[in-house]
Amino acid sequence: MTAPDRIEELLTATRDAFASGSLVRLKLGGYHGPEPELKSVEIKKITTKTGEKYSFTYKYKTRDTIKNFAESEALELLRAGLTEEFRSAQLATTGFDMLFERNGAKQRLKRTEVKGREAPSTDHNRAKNRPLTETDKPWLKALGITGNNGVVRHDAQDKFRQINKMVEIFAPLIAAIKAERPLIVDMGAGKGYLDFALYDYLATVVRRPVRIVGVEMREQLVEDGNATARASGFGGLSFQAGTIMEFDASGADAVIALHACDTATDDAIFKGIRAGAALIAVAPCCHKQIRRQMEAGQADGRLEPLLRHGIFLERQAEMATDTLRALLLELNGYRTRVFEFVSDAHTPKNNLIVAEKDGRQGRDRDAVLAQIAEIKMMFGIGEHYLEGLLAG
Ligand SMILES: C[S@@+](CC[C@H](N)C(=O)[O-])C[C@H]1O[C@@H](n2cnc3c(N)ncnc32)[C@H](O)[C@@H]1O
Structure with a gap:
């Protein structure tokens, strides 16, 4: 069967965009073919070991299936699909959008020019390894990461990479929690x-x-977050207004705090310990509480050269604060690791303290207490705020 002209026009535009690297995606909708659960198909360009391919994601009600095709086969499938089974298609390129609609024998094709849109990377492995590949989501738009077209904005590429990185780090930590439906509390959630x-x-x-x-x-922020969670159909996600210390965290399986300010990080750790959370993970922000005590000049005189320059004092304050936090967590039955969280291209505050409750009984409490006392004495620290909370 010869394809009608509007379909050929759309296919020519798709092929040209594929060849020039300006294809963002082609989406087929309005499916009325024989597969009962198929909802739509998304086509993107990818680069594999065997060359450039058209990658088709078939979106079913409960799963996605991906198949990659060479150009001639892909165009044949698109031609047949648009003639017989799909009533609409949206082509997005870096320079224009095309909307195709078919109603019986009638066909419409509308072209709209766009500006400032980037083509996605075609690197097959990178795209495949990223946890969040689907970008046409209300929450990504509400947080300003995608535009109206569901594509990641040029100036939000870094943020999108960063949140994918967060998911890569946190998903395995959450997976290790035994609870059937874990409760995760994010303290100082910001925009969420x-x-x-x-x-x-x-x-x-x-x-x-x-x-x-x-x-x-x-x-x-809480109101906005709840509205976006509702619009996304995320029934298990909510935001609550108030301070960390006011929040009743009992029953929490994980307590997380990313860049919560200064001692708000300690409030979060304290709540996590008191709740007996299986996981406590914090990326500390500023370290003023300890820095002020170190600046007061009570530190061991031998450290003077290390603390003389403001920038090094700041780093030492950061290390002393977080080392003490890690030790206090250990004292309370947590196995603690510290690692780099996001590249410091995004923020210099890039350490993540991850504490997992291991309930180990044999830990030498006296030795840990002695280490805490020694570090405090060396740096001239009277009291660590978290230590005070735990003692209270
Ligand atoms: C730097 S932002 C980080 C937001 C978010 N965690 C992120 O990483 O994108 C810190 C947030 O913590 C909130 N915050 C600070 N102290 C808090 C406290 N004691 N109780 C509740 N929220 C707090 C602030 O209002 C702010 O939105």
């Missing part, structure tokens, strides 16, 4: 980047039942 990304990945990609609560003292 982590919460939306993690919920989306856990609930819709790997289908692990989960509840996530973001605690945030700025009420407007």
